[in-house]
Amino acid sequence: MTYAEKVSKILAKKGYVGVRAEDFGGAVRLSGETDSWEAALEAGRLAVNKKRSRGVVNDIVPRDFIPEPARMPGITDKSLDGFETDVLVIGGGIVGAAIARELTRYAVKVAVVEKEYDVATAQSARNDGMIHAGIDLKPDCKKVKYNVRGNKMYDALSQELDVPIERPGQLVLYTARWQKYLFPFIRLRGARNGIPVYPVSPEGVKEYVREPGLNYGGFMCPSAGVVSPYLMTIALMENAAHNGAKIFVDTAVTGMELKEGKIVSVDTNRGTIYPKVVINAAGVFSDKIAEMAGDRHFTIHPRRGVEAVLDKKAYPKAKCVVGKFVISGSSGSGHTKGGGVIVTIDRNLLLGPSARECAERENEATTREELDEVFEKQSRLAPEVKRSDIITYFAGTRAATYEEDFVVEKSEVTSNFIQAAGIQSPGVTAAPAIAEDAARWAVREVLGELRKNPSFDPYRKGIPVVREMDKEARAKLIAENPDFGEIVCRCEEISKGEIIAALRTPLKVDSVDAVKRRVRAGMGRCQGGFCQPSVVKIISEELGIPPEKVGKKGAGSEVAPYPKKGGGV
Amino acid sequence: MNEIKLTCIVCPNGCELIVGKKEDGSLEVAGNLCPKGVKFAADELERPVRTFTGTAVTVFEDFPVAPVKINREVPREQIPSVARYVNTLTLTKRYAPGDIVEENVLGLGADLVATADMRLEES
Amino acid sequence: MNYGVIVIGGGPAGLKAACSAAEKGLKVLIIEREARLGGILKQCVHDGFGVIRFGEKLTGPEYAYRDVSEVKRLGIEYLTGTFVTDIYAKEGGYVVETTSAKGLRSDFSEKIVLATGCRERTPRQVNIHGTRPAGVLTAGACQNFVNLKGLLPGKRVVILGSGDIGLIMARRLTLEGAKVIGVYEAKPSPSGLQRNIRQCLDDFGIPLHLQTTVTDVYGQKRVEAVRVSRVDEAMNPVGEGEIVECDLLVVSVGLIPENELAEKLGLTLDPATKGIAVDQYMMSAEKEGVYAVGNALHVHDLVDYVSEGAALAGEDAARDRKRNPVKVDVSGPAYVVPQYIDVSAIGEKTVFYLRSPREMARAKLMLYADGELVAEKRFRNVKPPEMIRASFKFTAEDSVTLRLEEDV
Structure with missing residues (x-):
């Protein structure tokens, strides 16, 4: 019996009458209809078998759900028509950014297309920024392989790109006394994957959590760290641009032309691009890109996560990443890397993330229910954390495949196509390692060898952070440029100089949220109530655009769109 | 009653x-x-009367709009006309509070008066 | 430089405290983070300020101008565009470190007046969910855009919260040509002054929906609609609610005193006021020489009382007194400021500022000194949004009690 036939049988037995399974180039493709979106999802899960199939392509049409089209850029022009490049990276998240930078180490021309107004707006901005140790990952999957490698690369990356990281460690708390007897197994598993762990006594727990709500001891993964995931993405992309990569935002891929198993051209809203190699780093849309490239063997079923950001004043309540010990079951439901309480690099605590399957790929709206869930979940870890500590919350969608593993490969079907797809947690950690492999495959395809770019400069200088400078350096900076003396965002102590510097970086940005991700203006407890009007004014003055045209997140999101006088009244 | x-x-x-x-x-x-x-x-x-307060656009970059008021109450139903009228003005002088910007606005018997100190500080 | 007192904040509270201290002969420095003195009054272009203090109705900028003129007349030193980065106690005084375009600076003073104002509660602090598009602003930010930047952030407006700034903005946006669809308030009664409901909403036919809140925001780039729902007594939304199309959501859901500097000094905050605990001269009960005035101390609804309290602090900063602060025993009010009475320095009059936890048609405020009832005051139409001010002439030695009761 073929695997597809077996899946058909399983589905029939489970009552999926309208669903068919067929072989699809080594993957299994499901088609037909189900009453609900949940049923289609469940059918996809039932069809997983990593040994017998390349993956699940789920084309079941649920009768209760009409997918929204992807958010598209507002611009349509021909500015990129006829553009030629050696490598085209699709997606400006952390994976695409890491790959782009890695590619610039070699003697190839690199371009990146990103459909949003800036890099790092989707998953890469909407996660907890953990550099995972990887202890909770199953051995022998791509996730753990890239995670452990990526984790070790972060110190060098931090130093080269001037993006701070810290390794406060991840404390995993037992939920029952007997669990401490599992520690030898945990240590063994860690050793197999090269992940250090050590036990922490109930007394030791209190050094990290001021008032633990749950205390049977636990274990510590000291290699777990934190980074600002969006700042790292921006830094990688800036360094790629500095080394010659072309970064095009507001540029969405709409189709591809293939000839004899090769991608010839890539259509976008800004014209047709001619790349020699295409790399898919398209996040929640990576299966759509794979389909365009003729090598679809997986399906993204988005999984939402909600996280709450706490006031910095709550920091002393937990001083490292704290999670609950979960005895890992099979893949499938209940996917989050534990989550819990996370100390960010900026000393905010984060609560979350939650994990909930979600039909829409770009549904980044939060709900009361999910926030309540996030809060309840952590309340056993650090009950001292109060709801009133929450200053904001956000949601993101993870690019989960049915196999729950990364798709990092050189395509076996389309010769000039490379996939870095289905990247969800621990994608931030894994990205630099994935990038090494993806870049090498691409360069070999273009050049036939790994020829270096002799002028590659691995260094990038970040924007000065005045609140963290010693007095002498700060005074000197202000003397050179008085704008660094003038504070605009009072909650986070961000100067006008930092905001202007963000507008002068290699990736040209012009939006309030783009500034926020670069320098944190508006990320504090007043959430921009005070500084937003000033930030709008600074953007307007620095870029020479009228203030009413300044957007929160790109064109069409003007903060105060009507010049008051003379017009509308 | x-x-x-x-x-x-x-x-x-x-x-x-x-x-x-x-x-x-x-x-x-x-x-x-x-x-x-x-x-x-x-x-x-x-006959209900109300006062009007608002802003008028200026030619000064540090003061894109300047606050103004009328110095006498006017019939309530006239307020929207006053607002519309003030929005057609462009102030070209740096006023001090109390300075009259325009006398007898719309013939209603009230003057339009600046309320903020727009003058530059000598430093 | 060395000063007798450093006043942090150049809004109405700081300006008045500075003038009072200077008049008593102290060398004063005002530190203001914005480019001009005047604080939030700069953007409050509406009138209604100063009726109690000056006996006339002034606009915010006019009220500020009077104090700024006084600061200049008295020759008080002030720094604008200057932000306090650190503050700490040192040898009988305090060091205040600042940054500005001119560089870093460190000043010393014996006394400190914290007049840092307040910030607004954000949409997320009232559990608004959905997307995060442009077009969701706090009332103060909206007021800044309209009144200082000359920009209109939307033309079809939903306002959440019936606090005074929200009401004022309803009228302001209407006069600028926007359509205010309605003001929604989760509580069963309005949070702002009744007169503002009358002149800002009723005059323009803007409906006020009580026990109704905004639960969700829709729209990707800019707000396209919000969901409004009725709430139950516990303020939880009930039912599906309804979708209201709009391009601007203005949120006016309360103010929180800004006390990050007080916290740097190690002062604890009164959970009821979110400000520090002070005696009748607005001096911290915990730390000698530190005063808090204006909305940093507790959120006021009238600037006139901000100035009154600030004057007490400024004058007091110029004298030395042996302190014997006694905690005021409170029963009835939601909060009382001052929280302490320095019984060794009770002056000609002692002013209490308080709020009632609920509406009362008639209320009675009783003051006990050392266990004896020494004074009684009666109030009509007491409401939580309207602060009660009560001034007493009394003395006490070891206990002060304040009781607010329904007067039947």
């Missing part, structure tokens, strides 16, 4: 007035803490 309830807006006390009309047409006002309440009630029933 029919009673009308009004909130006096003369001062922040915001007295809840109960106004009755006597048979001879005169008013009986209760609930007021001061005599201004009686006058307010009379005006409010006869």
Whole structure:
């Protein structure tokens, strides 16, 4: 019996009458209809078998759900028509950014297309920024392989790109006394994957959590760290641009032309691009890109996560990443890397993330229910954390495949196509390692060898952070440029100089949220109530655009769109 | 005798007035803490008046708009016209509070007055 | 430089405290983070300020101008565009470190007046969910855009919260040509002054929906609609609610005193006021020489009382007194400021500022000194949004009690 036939049988037995399974180039493709979106999802899960199939392509049409089209850029022009490049990276998240930078180490021309107004707006901005140790990952999957490698690369990356990281460690708390007897197994598993762990006594727990709500001891993964995931993405992309990569935002891929198993051209809203190699780093849309490239063997079923950001004043309540010990079951439901309480690099605590399957790929709206869930979940870890500590919350969608593993490969079907797809947690950690492999495959395809770019400069200088400078350096900076003396965002102590510097970086940005991700203006407890009007004014003055045209997140999101006088009244 | 309830807006006390009309047409006002309440009630029933405050656009970059007011109350129904009119003005002088920007706005008998100190500081 | 007192904040509270201290002969420095003195009054272009203090209705900028003129007349030193980065106690005084375009600076003073104002509660602090598009602003930010930047952030407006700034903005936006669809308030009664409901909403036919809140925001780039729902007594939304199309959501859901500097000094905050605990001269009960005034101390609804309290602090900063602060025993009010009475320095009059936890048609405020009832005051139409001010002449030795009761 073929695997597809077996899946058909399983589905029939489970009552999926309208669903068919067929072989699809080594993957299994499901088609037909189900009453609900949940049923289609469940059918996809039932069809997983990593040994017998390349993956699940789920084309079941649920009768209760009409997918929204992807958010598209507002611009349509021909500015990129006829553009030629050696490598085209699709997606400006952390994976695409890491790959782009890695590619610039070699003697190839690199371009990146990103459909949003800036890099790092989707998953890469909407996660907890953990550099995972990887202890909770199953051995022998791509996730753990890239995670452990990526984790070790972060110190060098931090130093080269001037993006701070810290390794406060991840404390995993037992939920029952007997669990401490599992520690030898945990240590063994860690050793197999090269992940250090050590036990922490109930007394030791209190050094990290001021008032633990749950205390049977636990274990510590000291290699777990934190980074600002969006700042790292921006830094990688800036360094790629500095080394010659072309970064095009507001540029969405709409189709591809293939000839004899090769991608010839890539259509976008800004014209047709001619790349020699295409790399898919398209996040929640990576299966759509794979389909365009003729090598679809997986399906993204988005999984939402909600996280709450706490006031910095709550920091002393937990001083490292704290999670609950979960005895890992099979893949499938209940996917989050534990989550819990996370100390960010900026000393905010984060609560979350939650994990909930979600039909829409770009549904980044939060709900009361999910926030309540996030809060309840952590309340056993650090009950001292109060709801009133929450200053904001956000949601993101993870690019989960049915196999729950990364798709990092050189395509076996389309010769000039490379996939870095289905990247969800621990994608931030894994990205630099994935990038090494993806870049090498691409360069070999273009050049036939790994020829270096002799002028590659691995260094990038970040924007000065005045609140963290010693007095002498700060005074000197202000003397050179008085704008660094003038504070605009009072909650986070961000100067006008930092905001202007963000507008002068290699990736040209012009939006309030783009500034926020670069320098944190508006990320504090007043959430921009005070500084937003000033930030709008600074953007307007620095870029020479009228203030009413300044957007929160790109064109069409003007903060105060009507010049008051003379017009509308 | 029919009673009308009004909130006096003369001062922040915001007295809840109960106004009755006597048979001879005169008013009986209760609930007021001061005599201004009686006058307010009379005006409010006869011909309500209001003041206008707002901003006018200027030619100065550090003061893209400057606050202004009218220095006398005008009939309430005239307020939207005053607002529309003020929005057509462009101030070209740096005023001090109390400076008259324009006399007798729309012939209503009230002057438009600057309320902020727009003058540059000597440093 | 060395000063007798450093006043942090150049809004109405700081300006008045500075003038009072200077008049008593102290060398004063005002530190203001914005480019001009005047604080939030700069953007409050509406009138209604100063009726109690000056006996006339002034606009915010006019009220500020009077104090700024006084600061200049008295020759008080002030720094604008200057932000306090650190503050700490040192040898009988305090060091205040600042940054500005001119560089870093460190000043010393014996006394400190914290007049840092307040910030607004954000949409997320009232559990608004959905997307995060442009077009969701706090009332203060909206007021800044309209009144200082000359920009209109939307033309079809939903306002959440019936606080005074929200009401004022309803009128302001209407006069600028926007359509205010309605003001929604989760509580069963309005949060702002009744007169503002009358002159800002009723005058323009803007409906006020009580026990109704905004639960969700829709729209990707800019707000396209919000969901409004009725709430139950516990303020939880009930039912599906309804969708209201709009391009601007203005949120006016309360103010929180800004006390990050007080916290740097190690002062604890009164959970009821979110400000520090002070005696009748606004001096911290915990730390000698530190005063808090204005909305940093507790959120006021009238600037006139901000100035009154600030004057007490400024004058007091110029004298030395042996302190014997006694905690005021409170029963009835939601909060009382001052929280302490320095019984060794009770002056001609002692002013209490308090709020009632609920509406009362008639209320009675009783003051006990050392266990004896020494004074009684009666108030009409007491409401939580309207602060009660009560001034007493009394003395006490070891206990002060304040009781607020329904007067039947």
